[in-house]
Amino acid sequence: MESRYAASIVLEAHLPFVNGYSREEPLLQTEVFTAEEIDFFETISETLLPLLEVLDRLESNFIPFRLALVLSPVLCQMLCNENLQNKYLHYIDKQLEFGKHELEKRTVDQPEINKLAEIYYNKIIDRRIVYTERYDKNIIKAFDFYRRRGKLEILASCATHSFLPLIGQNPESIQAQMETPISIYRKNFGSTPQGFWLPCFGWTGAVEPFLRAYNYSYTILETHGLLFGQPTPEKGCFYPVKTHGGTYILGRDYYSLCEIEKISNNKVYRNNNLDAGYELSPKLVKQFLSAEGERRKTGYKYLSKETDTVYNPEAASAMIQDHARMFLEKTINRLEEASKHMKEPPLCLYANNADNFGRFWHEGFNFLETLFRMASYYRDFQFINPSEYIYKQNPSSLQVVSPEFSSNGKNGYAESWLNDSNDQLFSHLVRAMERMTELAERFPDDTGLKERALNQAAREILLAQSSDGLQTEVCLRNFTTVYEALGSNYISTEWLTTMEKKHNLFPNINYRMFRRKK
Numbered sequence: 001m002e003s004r005y006a007a008s009i010v011l012e013a014h015l016p017f018v019n020g021y022s023r024e025e026p027l028l029q030t031e032v033f034t035a036e037e038i039d040f041f042e043t044i045s046e047t048l049l050p051l052l053e054v055l056d057r058l059e060s061n062f063i064p065f066r067l068a069l070v071l072s073p074v075l076c077q078m079l080c081n082e083n084l085q086n087k088y089l090h091y092i093d094k095q096l097e098f099g100k101h102e103l104e105k106r107t108v109d110q111p112e113i114n115k116l117a118e119i120y121y122n123k124i125i126d127r128r129i130v131y132t133e134r135y136d137k138n139i140i141k142a143f144d145f146y147r148r149r150g151k152l153e154i155l156a157s158c159a160t161h162s163f164l165p166l167i168g169q170n171p172e173s174i175q176a177q178m179e180t181p182i183s184i185y186r187k188n189f190g191s192t193p194q195g196f197w198l199p200c201f202g203w204t205g206a207v208e209p210f211l212r213a214y215n216y217s218y219t220i221l222e223t224h225g226l227l228f229g230q231p232t233p234e235k236g237c238f239y240p241v242k243t244h245g246g247t248y249i250l251g252r253d254y255y256s257l258c259e260i261e262k263i264s265n266n267k268v269y270r271n272n273n274l275d276a277g278y279e280l281s282p283k284l285v286k287q288f289l290s291a292e293g294e295r296r297k298t299g300y301k302y303l304s305k306e307t308d309t310v311y312n313p314e315a316a317s318a319m320i321q322d323h324a325r326m327f328l329e330k331t332i333n334r335l336e337e338a339s340k341h342m343k344e345p346p347l348c349l350y351a352n353n354a355d356n357f358g359r360f361w362h363e364g365f366n367f368l369e370t371l372f373r374m375a376s377y378y379r380d381f382q383f384i385n386p387s388e389y390i391y392k393q394n395p396s397s398l399q400v401v402s403p404e405f406s407s408n409g410k411n412g413y414a415e416s417w418l419n420d421s422n423d424q425l426f427s428h429l430v431r432a433m434e435r436m437t438e439l440a441e442r443f444p445d446d447t448g449l450k451e452r453a454l455n456q457a458a459r460e461i462l463l464a465q466s467s468d469g470l471q472t473e474v475c476l477r478n479f480t481t482v483y484e485a486l487g488s489n490y491i492s493t494e495w496l497t498t499m500e501k502k503h504n505l506f507p508n509i510n511y512r513m514f515r516r517k518k
Contacts, residue, residue: 003382005335006347006389007375008250009368010220011354012197013048014072014161015040016468018084019502032290033091036470038297040078041091044139045299047358049127052135052142054369055152065372066383068153069143069354070197072161073181074466076140076188077505085137092128094287095299099124102276102300106284112310113302119313120300140188147189153385155195156181156216159506162465163199163417165405166426168206170433172440172514173465178214179513180462180506194218194387199467200417201225201252201408211247218248218390220351225406226251233401238338238346240390241401248390249403252351256331260350263323263367267306268315270362276300301362316363324370332381344397347389417467425472429464432479436461439486440514452500453491454511457482459503461514478503 018036033041051069058065071079078084099121107114135142146152158164159180167173182192196216198207203225211219223237226249233241237251277288277298288296304311331348338346357364375383409416418426436457443454457479464475478499485491 003378004339004345004380005332006345006382006384007256007331007335008066008068008347008349008351008384008386008389010068010070010155010197010252010349010351010386011051011357012070012072012157012352013043013354014070014075014157014199015043015078016466016470017074017160017463017503017505018078019504033087033296035296037084037087038091040084041088042297042299042359043075043355044079044088044131045092045124045127046362047355048139049130050358050365051354052139053130054365055146058369058372059146059151063373063376064382065151066153066385066388067151067368068155068195068385070155070157071140071143071188072157073159073184074161074505076184079139089128089132092124095124096121096128098276098285098287098298099300101284116302116311116313117300124299144189153195153387154185154189154193155197156185156193157197158199160462160466161199161468162462163202163407163414163467164207165202165204165407165414166418167429167433167465168204169430170437171206171210172437172516173433173461174207174210175213175517176458176462176513177465178210178216180509182214183508184506192216195220201406202414202417202467203403203407204405205402208243208245208247212245216247218250218386220250220252220349220386221403222406222408222412223251223254224412225403226401228404228406229401230404231399231401234399235342235344235346236338237349238335239342239344240347240393240398241403242395242398243402244400248398249401250347250349250386250390253348255334256327256348256350257352259327259330260352260356260367263327264356264361264364265305266319266323267304267309268312268319269305270301270311270316271303271305272301272360272362274301274303276302317366320363320366320370324367324374328371328374328378328381332378335381344393347384349386422469422472425476428476429472432461432464432476432483435483436479436511436514437516439483440511441516443486444512444515449491449493449496450486451511453482453486453496455509456496456499456503457486458509458511458514459505460499463503463505475503 018040102117103121107117147154158177162177194217196211196219198219201222203221226237237253240248240250242248275297277285277295288298335346335348406412407414460475460479464472
């Protein structure tokens with residue numbers, strides 16, 4: 001270890017599944033996008049592309065940096081979907097059309113807002129060019145460039161962002177959630193990542209054997225999941241531990257999480273919730289209205305978090321400098337205090353949703369870039385990737401600990417993911433998971449139409465297990481239709497083809513992964 005203190009930043013990029021159904025007819029000028037599609041487009045424009053811009057600038061300026069990124073399998077599939085790529089460009093063109101009207105007509109008598117509209121309009125043009133010409137619509141390949149250079153670590157995650165403690169009683173479902181991503185990551189990155197991101201930080205002892213079985217070296221837990229482990233970790237969350245099975249465990253730093261949340265809510269920063277699409281008259285945002293008059297985001301946001309105050313980019317930029325310096329100094333002071341009680345160099349690990357730096361906090365990636373630039377002047381401090389840090393430690397220095405059942409969210413013990421709003425539906429999911437294993441055992445070698453139906457049943461189960469919970473009921477109905485069709489030995493080819501187009505996730509899926517391991 002070159003420095004006395006180290007910090008890791010891990011960002012998770014994931015969104016619920018958006019149907020990438022391809023169609024032959026061209027996109028219409030009057031095309032209306034769903035709220036889920038616009039969330040996806042926003043993540044590209046306000047999170048992924050800005051992150052790549054930061055990495056590009058740091059690289060060109062020879063600023064050392066290390067960052068870890070989770071690209072969920074669902075997001076990877078959507079980013080590679082040609083129809084969604086075309087829809088994204090169509091959405092950008094609508095933003096430019098709207099922005100031109102804002103610049104040349106509506107805001108000409110409002111200098112502050114007009115200046116912001118110009119900034120946003122030019123940025124959208126730049127990102128359209130970067131997306132189509134520099135990255136050739138292949139964002140994953142752009143991230144892989146930095147992975148191959150050793151500056152970006154890519155972590156794997158569950159197939160459909162499943163909260164694993166809730167499916168732990170069905171081992172075949174856990175293995176399916178962990179096995180499915182392997183082919184996706186090998187296709188996109190050429191290897192299986194060392195780290196495995198647990199969606200919602202959901203940990204239960206039932207997960208660990210599967211981490212070992214699929215050669216994932218480490219995972220990250222919520223702070224209390226590590227600190228309440230048995231025995232209590234002597235070095236707290238400042239140092240990794242290992243389970244009895246040999247999996248390395250890192251705990252995320254609670255204080256850095258709270259500090260960045262506090263910083264991002266400063267009133268000088270842009271209010272990302274107040275979009276012009278919600279504020280202006282329907283006539284002015286007609287290209288972002290659904291047939292029912294439902295409003296959509298335009299990407300043009302003019303107010304700061306201070307009530308009724310126009311956003312000031314210069315003031316926000318100056319505040320970023322102060323906040324980055326303050327955060328860095330607090331982190332180093334905390335690490336310095338921890339180092340008094342341990343021989344090894346302590347680690348501060350910040351782990352959170354990537355959208356918190358961009359889509360939800362406009363200035364977030366400027367903050368990260370400033371952190372990396374400032375850190376380059378500290379001799380005793382460095383940013384490091386989790387696996388790099390773990391493998392620089394002496395294995396004998398790692399304490400053996402059994403972590404506590406835990407999650408993020410309300411109260412930290414799965415309450416956000418299983419409560420009186422969904423417990424009845426969950427009982428149906430449990431039954432469906434058992435039936436999926438039954439199907440895989442009953443039809444181990446089927447081909448043709450029956451194999452297609454079984455593979456679609458596997459897709460529906462994986463989607464039903466998603467912690468997003470947006471499609472669980474629909475997917476369970478689809479699965480039940482397949483189950484009953486296989487029982488009666490009649491499968492509607494037309495219905496199955498429609499489902500394959502609507503829920504076209506994981507085209508190379510193999511239902512046999514739901515079979516019991518001998």
